[in-house]
Amino acid sequence: MSSYTSPIREPLVTGHKTYHQITEDLVSPTEKAPNGAWILGFLISVSLLAFGLFCIAWTIWHGIGTWNLNRTIGWGWDITNFVWWIGIGHAGTLISAILLLFRQKWRTGVNRAAEAMTIFAVLCAALFPGIHVGRAWVVFYFFPYPNTRGPLWPNFNSPLLWDLFAISTYFTVSLLFWYTGLVPDFATVRDRAKGLRRKIYNFLSFGWTGSAKHWQRWESISLVLAGIATPLVLSVHTIVSFDFATSVIPGWHTTIFPPYFVAGAIFSGFAMVLTLMIITRKILNLQDYITLAHIESMNKVILVTGTIVGVAYLTELFIAWYSGYVYEQFAFFNRALGPYWWSYFGMMFCNVLSPQIFWWKKFRRNIALTFFISIVINIGMWFERFVIIATTLARDYLPSSWSYYTPTWVEIGIFTGTIGLFFTLYLLFTRVAPVVAIAEIKSILKSSGDQYTGPNAIHHHDHGHSHASHEDDHHAHEGVSHTEESSKVVNKPLMTVVKDDLKKLEGIGPKISETLNAAGIMSFEELMNTPTETLQSILDNASGNFGGNSPESWPEQAKLAFEGKWDELKDLQDRLDGGKY
Amino acid sequence: MANHKDIVYGLYNDEEELLKAVKVAGDKHIDIMDVYTPFPIHGLDPLLGLSESRLHIGGFVYGALGTLTAFLGMSWMLAKDWPVIFGGKPHWSVPAFIPITFELTVLFASIGMVVTFYIINGLGPGVVNPTIDLRITDDKFCIAFDTASTDKASAESFLRSTGAFEVNSKTI
Incomplete structure (x- = not known):
């Protein structure tokens, strides 16, 4: 078997890594004491989380009256935040499932962190429906179980219940997918550890050995999970959009919602992945694994999905006009030029205009700019949900009940609390697990490592003896051992055949x-x-x-x-x- | 692990050396106990004579079970056990059952497959499998022979002749 290297694709692993060096680079962040930036970030996140928990307790104790929702505007920051977080939670499964099916090798650099992000974002999202129902202690009424109320069953015709099933399924499947991918890497961490740490990682790695049959099944299950997670990820935001689209509210009951929401979810998810990965690669020194090629690929996804979202916004406007339906027309006129005009234009600027600069390669490969745009998109996608939810509700059919809505400190506190929760979990994750999938990076090294492909490739011999010298150095370094001499004799090919492209x-x-x-x-x-x-x-x-x-x-x-x-x-x-x- | 095995194993530096060695073993009909690698090696399964995994068939069965559970469950609850009129729709409103039926299909298939995966591999929380060599999860590729079925001396000479840089024996 000689690995196929593409003559045109950019290398995805730079720095002429050996397998051992990959292990070193990716495991060492979990072995060293955290640095100052990590501790500071963690303290800030935990503080936000603590205040968020206080605000949730306040809400439950005093009731939903502590929020500024009113008769007209029944959904405000709570559902805005819910949809925002769920959208962010879409990139992880997209990267790990859809890109796996499309055999996109660049996913290996970012899939682990993106999946972690998905799981944490879905946790943050699930919090909001839980508390916005008001009586959070009876939230289990959602689940169909033989009960003393008849037994009266939940309404399976309701999109809100579909949502419950969609999100809990999505969370479970993402968690299983992520953890099964982590097991071999936990084994790598285990085999470098001693004492209690070794025991903990042995527990986490489920006793993984690396046997050929296990790997075969591991690949099989990854592929099938990817296959079924792909329609799943598309279904989740489709069903979230049904929460709106099946209503009779002008501006909500549109058939464009499912594809428009899914594109928006992928868009915002990739923006959050970029935000996180640009910080992570810098702090954990992973520039060799999350390269400019990765960032450029993600920026291309941002450009495509951002433009789809833009087309959807314009289609909505056109259809409102074309429908001849005055209430629909008013809803969109009100969104753009009503009391919340600033959020509409914020949304248009952040989501439609700002990603257009990624038509230029120079900008797609500019890290500082990408980071800035990713934050802009995160904000823009929050505006989008706010525009859809609050501004639509603020002007209903009955002018006498028109209203305006601003959040209370409790609502703001809960939102910042979820940001705290998200970053607390993410920061803990970077300490406990390898942020980049070790085994998957190793498996693409020979087809995408920069010593094998691209302008820095060294001439390689066609039977994989190319890094014999590296390996020898590495063993000399480790002090292994008496067999070294004999192996050299055996290893030395009789005739070196150099084959270039x-x-x-x-x-x-x-x-x-x-x-x-x-x-x-x-x-x-x-x-x-x-x-x-x-x-x-x-x-x-x-x-x-x-x-x-x-x-x-x-x-x-x-x-x-x-x-x-x-x-x-x-x-x-x-x-x-x-x-x- | 009640039965201890005496094994002989060799470590290779590169997966292509490993693949060639496994091929040689296949040609010479030497019975390999197992191969351990830090990442999945494509092309290894046919050389080792491993049949294709049947996990995906399991996935289909679990998924079908989920479909039936969801669809029959909802039908029974809303059309038979306690019929309630929602929005003037029929009790048995099939299109409205599609989303949850789909979700439970995926849920059952995923959980079922993952649990099966760990059970048939003998892996799980708290399982301690014998470690053959700590470097196998890092950068070394290992072929192991069980001395009960393969002669120790011939296994050792096979490993050395195919490029293993280190040959050891161990009881696991």
């Missing part, structure tokens, strides 16, 4: 590359030492028509490639025309 040279395609290989020209070195006349005769004698191809520039190109002068090669290729001077 000749297609990197202009004028050489897959067919010619095969022809040259068949004639014994495997590497750039061999090609540069072959006279042009010989090359021409190889082409002439080969089956197939290479009449249009001239090898005159190939030795010169091969020389530059052999010497690793990729920039000069590129300049030369810019000047060449189909490989001809």
Whole structure:
């Protein structure tokens, strides 16, 4: 088996990592004492969480009257925050499930953290329906169980109940998926640990051994879970949108809601992943694993989903006008130009306009700018939910009951409390578990590591002996051992066959590359030492028509490639025309 | 682990060396006990003669169970056990049951598969499996032989001849 390396894709693991170095880099954050930034962040998060818990207790003790909801505006910050958090919770499963099905290797750098984020965000979201029902202590009435009320069953026709099932299923499946992915990595942490720490991680790793059959089943279950989590993630926000779309409120009962909500959820989820990953890669020194290529890929998703959301906003406006239905028209007129005009324009600016700068590659690869835009999008997506919920309700059918709504300190406290909860859990996660999936990074190393692909690749021998020297260094370093000598003898290949990708040279395609290989020209070195006349005769004698191809520039190109002068090669290729001077 | 096994194992530096060694063992009909690796190696299963995992069939069965539970459950509760009129709709309003039926299908399939996965692998909270070598979860690739079924000397010479940089024996 030789790994396939793509000639055009950017490396996803940089720094010429060995397997051992990957383990070192990714496990060490869980082994070292936390640094000052972590402690400060943790203290702030826990303080916010503590105040949030106080506000929840206050709400339960005094009742929902401590919020500024009124007869007209029955859903305010509570449901806005709920939908916002649920939306954020969509990126994790999207990255780990949908991108797994699409075989997108860049997911390996970010899936672990994104899934953790999903789980924590869903926890924050689930809090809001729980307390906004008012009597949180009877919230179990939602569940169908044989009861003393008849038995009277919950209303399975209601989207609010569908929501309960969707969110609890989503939470459970995400947790199982995430944990099953973590088990092998916990085993890696375990095998480096001693004493109590080893016992704890043995418990967490479920006694994982790395047996071939276990890996086979592990891959099978990952794939099937990804397959069923994909429709699941799409169903969750669809059902959240049904909470609105099945009502008879103008501005809510629109059929565009499910796709529009799902796109918005992915959009906001990726924004939050970017916010978190840009901080995490910096603080935990993971720039080699979460590279600019990862950030650029996520920015592309942001651009696509942000634009879909923009189209949805405009479609809503158009359909309101086109429907000829005055209440719908008024709802949208009121959203844009009514008392909450500022939140509508905030939403439009943050969600539709700001991501458009990612059409330019330069901006997609700018970390500071990406971080800033990701925060802007997080705010914008909160505005979106506020616009849909509060501004729509504020102007109902009956002008005498029109109202305006601002949150109380209790509502603000609960919201900031969920932010505290989210970051408390995330910060704990970075201390306990490897933030990047170790086993998955190792499994893509040979196809996406920068020593195998891209401009920094070292010439590699086609049987994977390329890092024999690395490995030898590593063992010498560890002081292993008497078998070293014998292994060197065995390891040394009798004849080193260097095989380069000749297609990197202009004028050489897959067919010619095969022809040259068949004639014994495997590497750039061999090609540069072959006279042009010989090359021409190889082409002439080969089956197939290479009449249009001239090898005159190939030795010169091969020389530059052999010497690793990729920039000069590129300049030369810019000047060449189909490989001809 | 009531029965102790005496094993001989070799460690390799690279998965491609491991794959070649496993292939040689297959050609020579040497009976490998197990292979341990830090990450899944593609192409290893056929060489070891492992049949395809049947977990996904289990997933289908659990999912079907979820579909039936949800659909029949809701139908019985709302149409038979305690019929209530909601919004003038029929008691047995099938389209409204679709979302929850879907969710429970996914839920049952996931939980069922994951629990099955841990049970058939003999893994779970508190399970302590014998450690063959601490480096297997880091960067080494291991082939292990059970000396009960494979001659120790021939296993050792096989491991050395196929490029194992370290050959040890152990009782697990």
